Amino acid sequence: MSSITAKRYINHNLIKFPRYSYAKLKPNTIDSLTNKPFEGTEMDYVLRQFTGPKDYKGDYIYNKYYFPPVNNIPNYLHADLELGNPLRLKQTGEVLTFSRPETNEVELGSIQKYINGSPVGRAISNESFVRNAYYNAKDKETQVPRFLQPFPWNPYCKTNSLLSDNLKQAIRDAMKTGKVDAGFISTKLSLKVNKINAVNRLLEAEEDLVERNLIDQDMESFAETMKGMLPVYDPVKTHKNSKLDAALKTNGRDDLDELPAFKELEKSKFISIPEGNTFTNLDAANVLFLQPADKVINTLKAKETETNEDENLEDRRFILGKKYVTDRFDFHFVDVKVGEVGKRYGTGNRANRKDKQYTYDMNGKMVFL
Amino acid sequence: MVALKYRHYDSLLRGRLTTDNDLNHIFNYYKYTPDRTNNSTIFQQLFASKRNLRSYHGEHITEKQFKNNWVPNLHAVSKLSSKTDTTTNKIDIASQTFETPYQMQAVAFLEKRLDVAIYRALLAPSVRVARTIILSKGVTVNDVYIRDPNYKLKPNDFVKCDPEKVVRYMGHERPLINESLRVDALQVAEWNEELKNLRDDPSGYFPQFKFKIDGLYERDPKRVFFEKLFAESKRASQKAVYELRKNNNDATIVAKIFKVLKNETPSVEAFTKEFLNDSKLGEELFAWYNKFLSKLSVEKYTPEAPTKSDEVKLTPEGVSENLSKKGETETPNETIVQDEYRTIAANVLADSENADVRTLKNNLSSFKEKYFRAIEKDAKVNDVNLDWIKTLKENEELPEDFVHQSYEGLEKDDIESKEEELKEKENELAKHINLPWQQGHLWGRKNPELEYFTPWKPKPFLGCLAVAPFHIEVNFRTCQFIYLRDPISRPGHSEIISPYGLQEHKNAYLYYKARVNNRNYNRKGAQ
Numbered sequence: 064m065s066s067i068t069a070k071r072y073i074n075h076n077l078i079k080f081p082r083y084s085y086a087k088l089k090p091n092t093i094d095s096l097t098n099k100p101f102e103g104t105e106m107d108y109v110l111r112q113f114t115g116p117k118d119y120k121g122d123y124i125y126n127k128y129y130f131p132p133v134n135n136i137p138n139y140l141h142a143d144l145e146l147g148n149p150l151r152l153k154q155t156g157e158v159l160t161f162s163r164p165e166t167n168e169v170e171l172g173s174i175q176k177y178i179n180g181s182p183v184g185r186a187i188s189n190e191s192f193v194r195n196a197y198y199n200a201k202d203k204e205t206q207v208p209r210f211l212q213p214f215p216w217n218p219y220c221k222t223n224s225l226l227s228d229n230l231k232q233a234i235r236d237a238m239k240t241g242k243v244d245a246g247f248i249s250t251k252l253s254l255k256v257n258k259i260n261a262v263n264r265l266l267e268a269e270e271d272l273v274e275r276n277l278i279d280q281d282m283e284s285f286a287e288t289m290k291g292m293l294p295v296y297d298p299v300k301t302h303k304n305s306k307l308d309a310a311l312k313t314n315g316r317d318d319l320d321e322l323p324a325f326k327e328l329e330k331s332k333f334i335s336i337p338e339g340n341t342f343t344n345l346d347a348a349n350v351l352f353l354q355p356a357d358k359v360i361n362t363l364k365a366k367e368t369e370t371n372e373d374e375n376l377e378d379r380r381f382i383l384g385k386k387y388v389t390d391r392f393d394f395h396f397v398d399v400k401v402g403e404v405g406k407r408y409g410t411g412n413r414a415n416r417k418d419k420q421y422t423y424d425m426n427g428k429m430v431f432l
Numbered sequence: 433m434v435a436l437k438y439r440h441y442d443s444l445l446r447g448r449l450t451t452d453n454d455l456n457h458i459f460n461y462y463k464y465t466p467d468r469t470n471n472s473t474i475f476q477q478l479f480a481s482k483r484n485l486r487s488y489h490g491e492h493i494t495e496k497q498f499k500n501n502w503v504p505n506l507h508a509v510s511k512l513s514s515k516t517d518t519t520t521n522k523i524d525i526a527s528q529t530f531e532t533p534y535q536m537q538a539v540a541f542l543e544k545r546l547d548v549a550i551y552r553a554l555l556a557p558s559v560r561v562a563r564t565i566i567l568s569k570g571v572t573v574n575d576v577y578i579r580d581p582n583y584k585l586k587p588n589d590f591v592k593c594d595p596e597k598v599v600r601y602m603g604h605e606r607p608l609i610n611e612s613l614r615v616d617a618l619q620v621a622e623w624n625e626e627l628k629n630l631r632d633d634p635s636g637y638f639p640q641f642k643f644k645i646d647g648l649y650e651r652d653p654k655r656v657f658f659e660k661l662f663a664e665s666k667r668a669s670q671k672a673v674y675e676l677r678k679n680n681n682d683a684t685i686v687a688k689i690f691k692v693l694k695n696e697t698p699s700v701e702a703f704t705k706e707f708l709n710d711s712k713l714g715e716e717l718f719a720w721y722n723k724f725l726s727k728l729s730v731e732k733y734t735p736e737a738p739t740k741s742d743e744v745k746l747t748p749e750g751v752s753e754n755l756s757k758k759g760e761t762e763t764p765n766e767t768i769v770q771d772e773y774r775t776i777a778a779n780v781l782a783d784s785e786n787a788d789v790r791t792l793k794n795n796l797s798s799f800k801e802k803y804f805r806a807i808e809k810d811a812k813v814n815d816v817n818l819d820w821i822k823t824l825k826e827n828e829e830l831p832e833d834f835v836h837q838s839y840e841g842l843e844k845d846d847i848e849s850k851e852e853e854l855k856e857k858e859n860e861l862a863k864h865i866n867l868p869w870q871q872g873h874l875w876g877r878k879n880p881e882l883e884y885f886t887p888w889k890p891k892p893f894l895g896c897l898a899v900a901p902f903h904i905e906v907n908f909r910t911c912q913f914i915y916l917r918d919p920i921s922r923p924g925h926s927e928i929i930s931p932y933g934l935q936e937h938k939n940a941y942l943y944y945k946a947r948v949n950n951r952n953y954n955r956k957g958a959q
Contacts (some may be wrong), residue, residue, distance in 0.1 A: 079447025081463035106444040110459050119618050120875075121611075122649075123892070128458070130649045131895030138895050149462070154646045186920040193913050205530055205924040213899045214931040216466060219533045221925065223900040257588070261914040262906040264590065269910050278595075278909060281888040285599050286908040288651065289554060321509040321922065427577040 083147025085109050086162040094165045101165050113166035115150045125150040125159055125169060127190070131292040136198075136307070137222060138292070139213045144200075145193045156190030198307060208310040211294065224315030226254075226262065234259055235266040252298065253316045336410035434858075441491070448487035449931045453557040458893045461931070481939030485932055487540040492547075492560055502948045508921045517744045530924025533934050535941040540928055543903070543919050544873050546571065547581035549591065552901045552929065553913040555598045557891055565601070570594035585915040595911040602894065604876075604885035608847075609854040612875040614836040616865055619875065623867055627826055634818040653887065657869040665817035676807050682796050685803065686777035689717065694730045694773075712807045713799075720795065724788040733779040734772070754887040833857065834864075855880075902927040 068221045088108040092101045101108070115125035124128045127149050132138040142149075150159040150169065160172040187193060200209035202218035208306070211221045223400020226234075230252075237243045238259070245263075272278055302308035336342050348355050354362075401407040420432040440446055447460045467484070469477045490498050537737065542548050556562035563581045565571060571578055572592045573585070585591070607615070626644075627639040642662070648655040688706050696702045696720050698760040704714030717725075785791050839847050854861075858880060862873045878886040900906075903920075906913040917928035931938070 076468060078445050079460070079463060079465075082465050083463075104444075109463075110444065110456070113459050113462060114455070120615055121607075126645070128893055128896050131890055131898070133650045137898065140458075140896050142462050147463075152647075154643055207925075212463075213897065213929075216464070216933045217931055219536065219924065219926040219934060220899070220922075220929055220931075222898075223902045225900055255916075257916050258905055261588070261916060265905065265907040265910070265912060265914060268590075268592075268912060269907060273908055279602075281599050281882075281884075281886065282595050282909065282911070284651070284888045285602060288890050288894070289602075289898070289908040292898055293900045318922075323507070323509055423576065423578065423580070423583070425576065427572075427579055429580055432478075 080106075081109060081142075081147060085112055085147065092165050096167060108164060111159050113149060115159070115161050116164075116167045116169060122402055125152070125161075127151045127153075131288055133288075133291040135291060135293065135295045136210060137213070137294060139210070141193070141209070141215065143215060144196045144209075145187060148187075151190050156191070158188055183230055189376060198304065210307070211314060212312065221314075222294065224294040224311060225290060226315065227295045227297035227300070229299075231262050231266060234262050238263040249319070253319055255317045255319070258317065433550060433843065448869070449493055450487055451551055451559045453891060453893060455892065455898060458896055464931070466933070466936075478939045481932075481936040482943040484928075485539070485940045488931060490542050490548075491564065499944070499948045500950065501541055502538070502944050502950060503541050504538070504945055504948070506534040506921075507540070507918065508532050508534055508537065528867070532923045532932070533921050533926040533937065535934065535937040536926040536928045536930060537921055538890060538937065538941045538944065539930070540919055543928065544584045545581065546573065546578060546583040546585060546591070549585055549904065549913075549915055550593060552899075553591075553600070553904050553906045554898055554900070554908075555593050555906070555911055555913070557601055561601050565593060565597050568597070570597045587915060587917050589911050589915045591915065593911045598911045599888060600882070600884040601792065602891055604889040606618045606880075606882070606884055606886075607876045608814050608839075609851055609874065609877070610839060611838065612877055613834050613854075613861070615875045617830055617834040618828055619867065619870075620865070624826050627821075627824060630818075634821055638818060651889075653869040661820045665820060668817045670929040674807050677804050680800075680803065680807065682793075683774060683777045683781060685796065685800065686780055687773035688691075689725070690730060690733075690780070691773050693721075693725070693728075694734075698725075707803065708806050708810050711805060713802060716799065716802075720792070724791050727788050728780070728786075728792075731778070733776045733783075743797070760842075826867055826868070828864060830864050831861075833861055870911055899929050901929065 064071050086108075088101065088105045093099065113121045113126070114129075117124070118124045128138060128140065148158060148160065151157065152159055152171075157171060159169045161169050197210055197259055198208075201207065202209070202212065205218045207218050207221045212218060213222055214220055234248060234252075237248060238245065238397050245256050245259045248254075248259050252259075269278075294311055294314060296311065298312070298316075302311055321420055347353075402410070421429050422432065441448070441450065441452075442454070442456045444456055444460065447464060449461060449464060450457050467480050469480065472480070486495070486498070525932050532812065547559050547566055550562040550565065551559045556565060566581045567579060569577055569579060570593060573583065574590055575592075626641060630641060645655055645658050645662075689703075692698060692702050692706050698718065699710070700714045700718045702714075703717040703721075704711050707713040707717070780789060781793070839850070842850075858874065858877070862877075865872065865874065872878075876885045876889070880886075901919075902917050903918065904913050905916055921927065
């Protein structure tokens with residue numbers, strides 16, 4: 064905990080108290096476990112209301128976020144949907160409250176807002192209410208489903224889906240034979256070529272480890288739990304819940320029609336022309352600063368002929384100049400700038416500059432150029 | 433594990449959103465709401481956004497390092513043929529136009545860093561832990577050990593992490609021996625009591641026991657062990673029910689009806705007695721009797737002389753009838769009598785010219801479903817397969833070493849010396865543990881040399897901040913990943929993972945745009 068000694072420096076506007084309702088720490092509360100006054104700040108008191116009590120193994124068993132989910136549907140924090148109460152009885156999904164953490168006892172309870180003594184809104188007595196809202200909600204701005212959105216305040220961020228094991232294996236098998244091209248698979252599955260090659264390389268490395276028996280039981284259970292808490296993309300399988308299925312079907316795959324775009328170019332792509340005017344391809348080329356096709360073809364042809372001539376030059380590594388009639392000798396010296404050729408004496412190496420170039424050698428050590 | 437200088441990192445009062453998975457940080461995420469900026473100036477707003485953003489993006493690097501690497505170019509993609517591509521002015525209200533979050537790209541340069549990429553690939557619980565994995569020589573890039581957390585990844589770089597370190601940091605921490613002795617004493621006492629109750633009153637205590645098991649984590653060894661047993665017993669009972677359904681066809685039902693008609697005076701009670709004591713079925717059959725069954729004469733369909741064959745038919749059709757009177761011994765006479773009714777039923781069903789028989793046939797299909805439901809209900813009550821209880825054994829009584837001795841109030845050195853004393857005895861103590869799901873080792877210390885909870889158990893609150901990245905392809909089984917490309921933004925989506933909204937990113941972008949003079953960027957120009 065941060066220790067704030069001088070009270071005059073506290074900006075109460077910046078202290079992040081929860082906005083949902085919670086039980087406040089009263090003076091002279093006595094902890095029933097130790098029989099001593101409650102040690103800790105008000106925030107600790109609120110934190111214990113969030114976690115719930117521990118069981119004898121030291122787990123917060125009533126907190127629904129404590130253990131990761133196993134059904135491939137992520138369980139992200141959603142305090143707004145459940146009115147700030149994350150404690151559940153796992154078997155039935157009943158809501159529990161832990162309003163007096165010093166006693167270490169939970170109570171069954173429903174959450175409801177009261178204004179002037181009369182209840183307002185729907186009471187949440189069961190997890191199913193919350194889960195329905197979590198599964199079905201979508202953001203207004205971006206249409207991202209709530210259960211794929213990890214942070215409630217950023218609708219532009221969502222989680223990707225992992226490719227299912229069967230799909231990965233199918234890609235690996237197809238690539239292993241060498242008959243199928245990665246481009247062909249990418250158009251079939253609408254995944255980028257880059258990704259398909261990556262899947263192939265990763266599985267190839269995995270096969271090597273499996274052969275050498277280097278994957279132990281702990282690694283397997285780690286992989287299982289990690290896969291269990293993230294959504295899975297499989298074009299063949301369908302989820303029982305049709306709404307979830309629709310969201311999951313579109314999430315995992317890439318959009319192959321995307322073009323790179325820059326903010327500066329966004330407006331200059333469009334031009335308005337009076338209706339009577341003719342607008343040919345030559346005009347379009349002028350607008351976009353492009354040359355017409357005839358010129359482009361001619362320059363390309365010229366380049367081709369140039370490259371054909373120059374091909375052997377790289378092998379010889381030196382250039383033969385033309386000998387003029389007036390030349391007296393076969394070899395002669397030409398003036399060049401120092402620095403372009405060779406090293407100029409007196410130049411500084413600027414060893415302390417910020418943008419110094421460096422690489423990594425075979426041992427992974429950083430080496431300055 | 434943070435230096436004293438950064439103790440605000442864990443602060444609950446400040447409530448910073450960080451790249452960390454510990455309890456305080458999770459709670460900060462849970463109670464987070466944006467700052468109130470109603471009364472603040474524009475500079476205050478920009479600075480507040482920048483300050484918030486820096487707690488998540490590159491929290492572990494200094495402001496100077498951050499500014500030296502900050503680049504103002506913003507990469508994005510747009511769809512080839514989308515509505516967003518053709519217009520910037522939102523005239524058409526019906527069409528969905530998503531804003532492209534360009535400003536989120538301002539922190540994209542951090543995602544190239546090796547430590548951030550390992551955190552994004554979910555192979556470390558926080559960026560700071562990813563740094564320690566790198567610095568302890570646990571990461572290779574393209575089969576070369578890299579010990580620089582600032583290493584900039586390029587597309588298609590193959591990164592391999594040391595699985596032992598990854599599994600350690602993503603797992604629950606290893607308990608002290610003293611702690612696991614305490615837990616084992618409680619576990620053994622609990623199990624012995626449960627087993628005693630199961631033996632004394634199997635079917636009575638079983639629902640309570642199953643309720644207990646359902647409360648555990650799905651991958652808990654105890655739950656995994658018992659769910660396998662439950663599944664096997666359930667499969668056995670399902671198989672029995674399936675066979676019952678299979679054997680109860682139209683002919684047996686008709687045979688039963690005619691048995692009542694012939695032997696007794698037809699009434700509701702007589703029918704209910706025959707059909708599993710279900711009063712609804714009896715009432716329905718009696719209604720049939722009043723309508724049309726009374727018109728069918730039993731004598732017409734009875735065979736003239738019951739054929740006494742040597743081969744006594746022990747067909748499965750008899751099973752259903754025997755089920756209701758289990759305790760009674762089966763006599764050969766009964767089978768012959770049943771045989772008689774079966775022939776009657778066959779004769780009835782064959783007589784398609786009779787109108788009453790046809791109505792009987794039509795009604796049978798709906799009746800059959802109700803009858804099956806009654807059978808299943810009956811079978812479930814009688815046949816909860818609990819044979820597995822006999823195979824389980826109690827744990828022996830534990831020695832005195834398992835009595836808990838609290839370490840409270842002791843200093844660190846004393847605790848270490850006590851743990852070392854216990855460590856010498858650990859193997860002997862472990863032999864006393866003989867639970868069905870944990871044999872020959874203390875709780876959480878199957879392999880005590882490893883520094884994490886064994887068999888592996890996930891770190892608390894692991895699922896809350898687990899976001900699968902778009903720009904990285906991971907293989908969790910081998911703890912390896914490939915960096916596909918730099919993250920980009922598209923209409924309505926940003927591949928940069930950030931807890932803060934677009935407005936905060938816009939403010940922070942404005943702040944840095946005016947203040948950063950990146951010489952490296954200025955020399956090379958836009959990339």
